[in-house]
Amino acid sequence: MDSTTRQEHSDARRSGFVDIGAAARASGVSAKMIRHYEETGLVPRPGRTAAGYRIYRPADVHTLRFVKRARGLGFSMAEIGKLLALWNDRRRASSEVNRLAMKQVADLERRIAELETMRRSLVELVRCCRGDHRPECPILDDFAREDIP
Amino acid sequence: MDSTTRQEHSDARRSGFVDIGAAARASGVSAKMIRHYEETGLVPRPGRTAAGYRIYRPADVHTLRFVKRARGLGFSMAEIGKLLALWNDRRRASSEVNRLAMKQVADLERRIAELETMRRSLVELVRCCRGDHRPECPILDDFAREDIP
DNA sequence: CTTGACCTTCCCATCATGGTAAGGTCCAGA
């Protein structure tokens, strides 16, 4: 069993495998998060050395980079799981990926609009407030309004 | 002691006090969050009836509405704490409030820019992807790129 | 053989919010 699933650390490195620290540096995903992704099933469990160290193949690091990139575009873990499945499915239809991406664009737009609404209101309040040493403050007055339920 | 700090439920209501459910409906803050704000010290501990029910004065409900409005503009709990302190300080300088509000505007703009960057990248990818039944997919190809560290 | 860098697991914290469970209270209607 050990000969197939467990190797010595030095053997593993000679075979082009890396430990979690190197995988983290190479993928941009922290070691902490790599373990987390493994625990939640987002990425497969890697092999282990005889001492219990995780060992990652180049393809595993590639997967982590994929996750990193998708995270950078704001996809949730659940959506990234779907994207990974499509990535690993050679018979996928690109329309499926396209659909997920468009859903994500819509979600981003929703969040942007929400923040933009806040920003507009707040900018207006700041504009109305003199901002001097005196206590009169339209900003606080607005927050304290009773007439907008 | 009971005569000053504890009252019967019905007495409290006759005096214009409300229980947590009514305070929640009147302020828009859920009962759950009202208790949470109390626990974290954001809002003062209300009085209690003899049976241990929280009772809120109109001013307390007013404070909760203030919190609700500030939350709606994206302020964090910590910032709202500062705003409440300024609101309760009649000698405050409005410049202080203005400064907090401008900081919040800057933070909103930072978050908007971040999401906007994501959106732009993703829209470009979607544009490049035919989205048909075939597996070729520039979106996945981008996610899998090795050349952007 | 020591030292320091790295690995392992396990637990806790964030932030704002919601859920649930077990038990007590209030009030209106029969």
Added chain:
DNA sequence: TCTGGACCTTACCATGATGGGAAGGTCAAG
């Protein structure tokens, strides 16, 4: 007066993605 249902109480757990730290094992260079 009893009862049912709406409401309150506390206490604990969960979210999502991330980080921090402790306690202990492993590896490699000097």
